[in-house]
Amino acid sequence: MSVAKSKEDLLISPYGGELVDLRVSGKAREELLELASRLPDIQISPRALHDLELLATGGFSPMDRFMGQADYESVLETMRLADGTLFPISITLTVNKDELPENSKQVVLRDVRNNTFAIMDLEEIFDWDPSVEAQKVLGTTDPRHPLVSEMIRWGDTCISGRLQVVNLPSYNDFVSLRLTPQEVRDQLTRMGNHNVVAFQTRNPMHRIHEELTKRAAEQVGGSLLIHPVVGMTKPGDVDHYTRVRVYRTLVEHYYEQDSTMLALLPLAMRMAGPREAVWHAIIRRNFGANHFIVGRDHAGPGNDSKGEPFYGPYDAQELLSAHADEIGVQMLPFKALVYLADEERYVEAGQEPKDAKILNISGTQVREDYLAKGEYLPEWFTRRETSAILLEMYPPRHKQGFCLWFTGLSGSGKSTTAQIVTSLLLERGRQVTVLDGDVVRTHLSKGLGFSVEDRNTNILRIGFVAGELVRQHGAVIAAAISPYRAARNECRQMVGEGHFFEVFVDTPIEVCEDRDIKGLYAKARRGEITGFTGVDDPYEAPPNPEITIDTVKYSPEENALLIVEKMQELGFVLPAETNGVFAFGKN
Numbered sequence: 001m002s003v004a005k006s007k008e009d010l011l012i013s014p015y016g017g018e019l020v021d022l023r024v025s026g027k028a029r030e031e032l033l034e035l036a037s038r039l040p041d042i043q044i045s046p047r048a049l050h051d052l053e054l055l056a057t058g059g060f061s062p063m064d065r066f067m068g069q070a071d072y073e074s075v076l077e078t079m080r081l082a083d084g085t086l087f088p089i090s091i092t093l094t095v096n097k098d099e100l101p102e103n104s105k106q107v108v109l110r111d112v113r114n115n116t117f118a119i120m121d122l123e124e125i126f127d128w129d130p131s132v133e134a135q136k137v138l139g140t141t142d143p144r145h146p147l148v149s150e151m152i153r154w155g156d157t158c159i160s161g162r163l164q165v166v167n168l169p170s171y172n173d174f175v176s177l178r179l180t181p182q183e184v185r186d187q188l189t190r191m192g193n194h195n196v197v198a199f200q201t202r203n204p205m206h207r208i209h210e211e212l213t214k215r216a217a218e219q220v221g222g223s224l225l226i227h228p229v230v231g232m233t234k235p236g237d238v239d240h241y242t243r244v245r246v247y248r249t250l251v252e253h254y255y256e257q258d259s260t261m262l263a264l265l266p267l268a269m270r271m272a273g274p275r276e277a278v279w280h281a282i283i284r285r286n287f288g289a290n291h292f293i294v295g296r297d298h299a300g301p302g303n304d305s306k307g308e309p310f311y312g313p314y315d316a317q318e319l320l321s322a323h324a325d326e327i328g329v330q331m332l333p334f335k336a337l338v339y340l341a342d343e344e345r346y347v348e349a350g351q352e353p354k355d356a357k358i359l360n361i362s363g364t365q366v367r368e369d370y371l372a373k374g375e376y377l378p379e380w381f382t383r384r385e386t387s388a389i390l391l392e393m394y395p396p397r398h399k400q401g402f403c404l405w406f407t408g409l410s411g412s413g414k415s416t417t418a419q420i421v422t423s424l425l426l427e428r429g430r431q432v433t434v435l436d437g438d439v440v441r442t443h444l445s446k447g448l449g450f451s452v453e454d455r456n457t458n459i460l461r462i463g464f465v466a467g468e469l470v471r472q473h474g475a476v477i478a479a480a481i482s483p484y485r486a487a488r489n490e491c492r493q494m495v496g497e498g499h500f501f502e503v504f505v506d507t508p509i510e511v512c513e514d515r516d517i518k519g520l521y522a523k524a525r526r527g528e529i530t531g532f533t534g535v536d537d538p539y540e541a542p543p544n545p546e547i548t549i550d551t552v553k554y555s556p557e558e559n560a561l562l563i564v565e566k567m568q569e570l571g572f573v574l575p576a577e578t579n580g581v582f583a584f585g586k587n
Helices: 026-036 046-057 069-078 130-138 146-153 181-191 207-220 240-254 274-286 315-327 363-373 384-393 414-427 437-442 452-471 485-495 509-515 520-525 556-570
Strands: 041-043 093-095 106-110 116-121 124-127 157-160 163-165 196-199 223-226 260-262 291-294 330-333 337-340 345-348 402-407 432-436 475-479 500-505 547-549
Touching: 026 116, 046 093, 046 116, 046 163, 069 124, 069 130, 069 157, 130 146, 146 485, 181 223, 181 260, 196 207, 207 223, 207 291, 207 330, 207 337, 207 345, 240 260, 240 384, 274 291, 274 315, 291 315, 315 330, 363 384, 402 414, 402 452, 402 485, 402 556, 414 432, 414 437, 414 475, 414 500, 414 556, 432 437, 432 452, 437 452, 452 475, 452 485, 485 500, 500 556, 509 520, 547 556
Parallel strands: 041 106, 196 223, 196 291, 223 260, 291 330, 402 475, 402 500, 432 475, 500 547
Antiparallel strands: 093 157, 106 116, 116 163, 124 157, 337 345
């Protein structure tokens, strides 16, 4: 890897050092585009495209390419590139080995729509192990981590080499806010302040965020860069269109115009907690900041399969503090603030007057007590404009989409129970789409076999369709064996946490065999069918499903009622009318 400047040079200016720029223009670009028409190509993922954009414009300086093997292995073990430069996150381009051209030393990088972005010299090709990377970078191999579950779709080989970028991704939304690192630096320089504090966000901003960011800028005596991520964030997060409308409204009306800047960051987050906090600080240094706000559980993905947080609440703050001087970006902790109702102001927690009336709203209350009911949030908590934008985009809970994902052995009772649940939901006014495993294989997945790869492909197709329907506020019932935990968790990410409900149909295999009128289990036992789930292929039971039903002790009608009542309790289904419906199973 060629480095733009030494580490010492990078720290001379409060706005960072010289930026890598991989873009080619003019006649050279025309020649490269002509060359691209004759070269083999590789289709890269949206994640890799975001990485390519930040490599090209200097957001990942001093990196100037996807990592080669020496840098990659060093980052995994030490959080440093092979030359010792601090860089805690692996930035690789993965492909399937069988997709690589045999007799070409260059490839064209294209997106899923076949747009041309860069030519890469094939200088390095090496294998990687997703479980090793996950453990080293994320600190876990738990498939409930969104990146761990995503890795099952990545290629088996990493490639690296010189990049010549002929096009950057084209955006049609918020174009004036999509600024390169150099453009952000230039605007910050015109503001005239030596110090710049950056604020990372992937969520809507409420009054407490507004108060905190203003105090941070005042504390450093400098400018404020509100720098939200609009690439890939945690699945299920508020979409960036809604978020940016909120940010733009707040900045235009409630911040000092001569010392506040809003710019968008096309970053593909890894949700890697402490390592990611250090990475975010390095990126913000390249955009011109020398202070960075870090909150509790920064870039944390939530809870693992056991219901425990992946990272400690202050791990990210501690790791960044330990490296702040080397990076050239000082960490500012997101301090807990409380609102004094009588004085109508925020103060730091612990500094409130004795017996003061304190108002507080939790994230759960925001979602369930206000937005889910179609009500404005209190103005002391959120600007009226923010509430209006959020309410426009997020209907009451009973009109939001959700997915009930039935999983269990063949013959466990998935389809039978799902059919009854469908009727009950329709009776209560929810329109339902059913994605039954057998039906999907007949149409959407026709031609797929029963290898591990084909089974995962089938399940991910169901997950993709379910996710799209849920985003359009539809109710989805998916009923498929889905034997592998990682694939189910990837579907969870596609649908979004909080809208995906795993229903484990917990039926013993001997009961499933007794119910098997097709005799499939018997054929599998005799070896006439191979790769049969529960016989000679494993079924990985969910460790922490939202709903578990017992089809031995309870009837399908009773289990279906239990599921619908659970969805009513969560607000996704309105109570039944008191006209005698749902009387079965209750005497």
